[in-house]
Amino acid sequence: MTTSDDPGHAPAATAGEGSRRSVHRSGFVALVGRPNVGKSTLTNALVGEKVAITSTKPQTTRRAIRGIVTGEDAQVILVDTPGMHRPRTLLGERLNDLVRETLAAVDVIGFCLPADQKIGPGDRFIAEDLAELRRGRRGPKVIAIVTKTDLVGRDVLAEHLVAVDQLLDVDEIVPISAVRNEQIDVLLEVIGRHLPEGPQLYPEEQLTEESRDDRISELIRESALEGVREELPHSIAVVVDEVVETDPDGGPFAEVAPGEGRLVVRATLFVERDSQKGIIIGRGGSRLKDVGSRARTEINRLLDRKVHLDLRVKVAKDWQRDPKQLGRLGF
Numbered sequence: 663m664t665t666s667d668d669p670g671h672a673p674a675a676t677a678g679e680g681s682r683r684s685v686h687r688s689g690f691v692a693l694v695g696r697p698n699v700g701k702s703t704l705t706n707a708l709v710g711e712k713v714a715i716t717s718t719k720p721q722t723t724r725r726a727i728r729g730i731v732t733g734e735d736a737q738v739i740l741v742d743t744p745g746m747h748r749p750r751t752l753l754g755e756r757l758n759d760l761v762r763e764t765l766a767a768v769d770v771i772g773f774c775l776p777a778d779q780k781i782g783p784g785d786r787f788i789a790e791d792l793a794e795l796r797r798g799r800r801g802p803k804v805i806a807i808v809t810k811t812d813l814v815g816r817d818v819l820a821e822h823l824v825a826v827d828q829l830l831d832v833d834e835i836v837p838i839s840a841v842r843n844e845q846i847d848v849l850l851e852v853i854g855r856h857l858p859e860g861p862q863l864y865p866e867e868q869l870t871e872e873s874r875d876d877r878i879s880e881l882i883r884e885s886a887l888e889g890v891r892e893e894l895p896h897s898i899a900v901v902v903d904e905v906v907e908t909d910p911d912g913g914p915f916a917e918v919a920p921g922e923g924r925l926v927v928r929a930t931l932f933v934e935r936d937s938q939k940g941i942i943i944g945r946g947g948s949r950l951k952d953v954g955s956r957a958r959t960e961i962n963r964l965l966d967r968k969v970h971l972d973l974r975v976k977v978a979k980d981w982q983r984d985p986k987q988l989g990r991l992g993f
Contacts (some may be wrong), residue, residue, distance in 0.1 A: 669948070683985055688737040689857035692764050693807070694792075695774035696784035700809040704774065705729045705742040707840040708850060712960075713870040713877075714742045715884035719955050724867055725924055728871035728970070736854035737862045741768060752983050763797055770803045770856050772849075777822050777837065778813040789830040803856040806832045807849065812839040869983065875902040882929055885956035896935040898942070899981065899991045904928050925969045927961060932978040932991065941973050949976065 693701045702714035709729040727741040730735055732734040743761045763781040765771060773792060793799050793860055808828050819837060835850055838845040870877070886898050931953075933939050940984045948958055950973060958971045981987040 680713070684735055685859055686735055686737075686861065687854055687857040688739070688860040688863050689769035690741060690767065691772055691773055691853055691857075692741045692761075692768040692769040692802075693772045694743050694761060694765065694788060695780075695809075696788060699774045699776045699779075701742050701774050703840040704772075704807070704809060705740050706837070707846050708738070708740060709845060711869050711870055713872065715880045717751040723758070728870055730871070732851065732862065732864070732866045733850070736857060737864065738853055738857070740848065752985065752988060763899055765792075765802070769858055770805060772807045772853070773804050773832065774807045774809050775822075775826055775829075776810045777808050777819050778810050778811075780822075781825050785829065792830060803832070804832045805849075805852060805856070806835040807833065808829070808837040811837045811844065812842050814823045818971060846883065848864065858900065865874070867931055874965075875905065875914050877931060878902050878927060881964065882931070882953070882957045883969075885953045885960070886931055888956065889952075896982065897934040897938055898977070900929055901991065902927065902929045925965065925967060926972060927969050928972045929974075931975045932981060933974060933975065934978065934980050934982065936977055939975050939977055 678973070693704060695701055702716045705714045706712050706716070706729070708731055711733075729742065731738040731740065741764050743764050754904075771792065773788065775781065792804055796804070808819070808822060808826060814822070815880045823835060825836065826832075833856065836845060836849045836852055838849050864871075872880075876890065879902045882901040882902075883898055886900070905925065905927050907925050909923055931942060932941060939951070942953070954971050954973050958969060959974075961969050961971065978984075978987050978991070981991060
């Protein structure tokens with residue numbers, strides 16, 4: 663293990679009269695960990711903008727969402743993977759496969775372990791996968807990221823850092839608090855120096871590879887996850903049907919100058935059973951209205967304009983276990 667302030671590391675910047683060029687680094691970094699360890703919150707903190715939804719519910723992340731951090735000497739492309747777990751459904755198996763495919767293709771892996779929870783079977787399950795990935799060939803660099811340090815005292819954190827060091831042979835260990843933005847700059851510096859030399863891969867202003875519609879659907883799902891319990895969070899999927907600009911008075915799109923009409927977002931929330939549909943809608947449609955209100959606020963912020971959000975709820979029976987329906991829903 664090396665520490666984040668390794669004195670033997672030479673800075674990439676030039677040190678004299680312009681005789682040597684700065685080394686530019688770029689590459690892909692996968693954030694992995696069991697469900698609900700703070701990967702999405704960390705992704706947003708590193709990017710400086712919300713590109714991944716967050717929730718206290720497990721399996722919130724279902725896509726390998728890319729966040730892009732561009733600095734003077736490095737461009738970091740973050741892949742916020744779904745939480746690794748022992749799967750119980752076909753969806754769970756596909757999410758784990760997505761994580762493994764991602765890990766095989768990145769330059770650096772950030773293994774996230776929360777400071778407020780002792781290392782458990784889920785962490786060991788991932789550590790075994792990472793050890794196997796690095797065995798027999800030159801695998802990606804692995805940085806252990808101890809998250810949620812704001813929730814524990816120094817003594818507990820020190821014990822946890824020792825336990826993490828004993829869990830897996832990693833290149834560095836960095837403790838951080840994403841919610842307080844503590845050590846985020848240190849983590850970026852550590853990640854940057856482990857990336858290969860290479861050019862900038864994305865335009866400086868681009869913060870994510872996610873499409874507009876994918877980001878909208880995720881914001882709606884994030885709002886729908888609030889307040890639900892038991893198996894329902896896993897059963898919710900969202901598809902954006904269309905985003906259209908209309909005349910506020912009902913005229914055709916052709917009569918509206920771009921950006922001057924009313925932007926209408928129509929989306930469908932899918933659940934697996936009729937009883938779940940009733941929970942999402944609520945008495946007299948009250949819960950669905952609340953979901954729409956929360957989601958609309960986030961979508962307004964994303965698009966930088968007010969939108970009209972039209973939500974519907976449909977049943978796709980046992981979609982998590984149905985290969986055809988998983989395909990239709992984008993998994």
